[in-house]
Amino acid sequence: MKFIYLLAAVAALSFSSCKTGNKAKTEIALGDTIQTASGLQYYYLKKGEGRKVETGSKMGTYLSLKVEDNVVWNTNELPDSLFTFVTDYSRLIKGFTEMSLLLREGDEVVCILPDSLAYGAKGAGDIIPPHATLVYDQFKVIQVDAPKAFLSDLLFTDLKDKSLEDAVNTFNRIVKGSDSLKYHTDNEQMNRVWEQLTADSLHQKAYVYADQFGELTNDNRLKYRSILSMESMGEFLKAKDKLELLLVADPDNERMQEKMIDLCKKHSESK
CATH class of the missing domain: 3.10.50.40 (Chitinase A; domain 3)
Known part of the structure; x- marks a missing residue:
């Protein structure tokens, strides 16, 4: 600007x-x-x-x-x-x-x-x-356009105060039901939930959420963020193994290549 x-x-x-x-x-x-x-x-x-x-x-x-x-x-x-x-x-x-x-x-x-x-x-x-x-x-x-509510707010509340299952049920109810026109339901909403959980240091919940919703919505950004959550919890080897699977599908992704080097280094230093 x-x-x-x-x-x-x-x-x-x-x-x-x-x-x-x-x-x-x-x-x-x-x-x-x-x-x-x-x-x-x-x-x-x-x-x-x-x-x-x-x-x-x-x-x-x-x-x-x-x-x-x-x-x-x-x-x-x-x-x-x-x-x-x-x-x-x-x-x-x-x-x-x-x-x-x-x-x-x-x-x-x-x-x-x-x-x-x-x-x-x-x-x-x-x-x-x-x-x-x-x-x-x-x-x-x-x-x-007419204002809409944010699906991310509902999902975050479910995950923080209830369970992943509740969040999945809310997602399916909103996205597949008549209320879908009342909410923003794009992938940005899904990623915002991970950011909110991470900001509250709820890394385990952020990982489980990103892992399942990444598959549910076929969102590679969320799948990658599940790896970042594992890293935040010190699970460097598991994060590295999961990242290898993403790199198979996107071998030229420079960000993921750099993260792989970083995870290998952190895993080596943690032994």
Whole structure:
């Protein structure tokens, strides 16, 4: 995500909010800069009249991101064009999520994110330097779907408080039943459950879950994550043996090759 310091300054000066004294005013004039309590700044280029974005809404957007006056990301140049994500769920920076939840279908805004709402002191690889302000000089909301609940929340609760069998039953009930239209049920949901269990240091449950649901959903990412759980529990030899099976199906996977070397080393050192 990129930024133009000059643009940020110009935006702040040229499009400063008009204070009319009418506290009941609800309409935003195009061009007026709005600043939220977090420091996010944005102004409208166009006001839409479509569905309001809510937590759980799937959005489709056209984006252009600038950092230090350089365009570093433009979704119009991507093969499938629209950048889609689930609001307040997908792994996106804080400021982007905050901006999304303020919009509706048809809106077009320019938004400026201070580094505290973006990548902070670490930056992001070679593209986003430390403490960079990000400027989305194009943020067009093309599509907003009705919000759905998250299947991952149900599965995590089952696994943490009940059993794997309960989680499997919930999965089958939701995915194969009429409630499937009310929930996000993609593979990202399945992987989020593993992440939640791992974050709570429930490595045994995370392993059993990833092992079974990896097979149930034919998700190789989950199958690989079951190996990471075994590693977290110090089961290096078993993890190595399981990884060998995955490498048979995907022998050119560099990440798994590197993990195999790492597991062999850890197993040797643990003897």
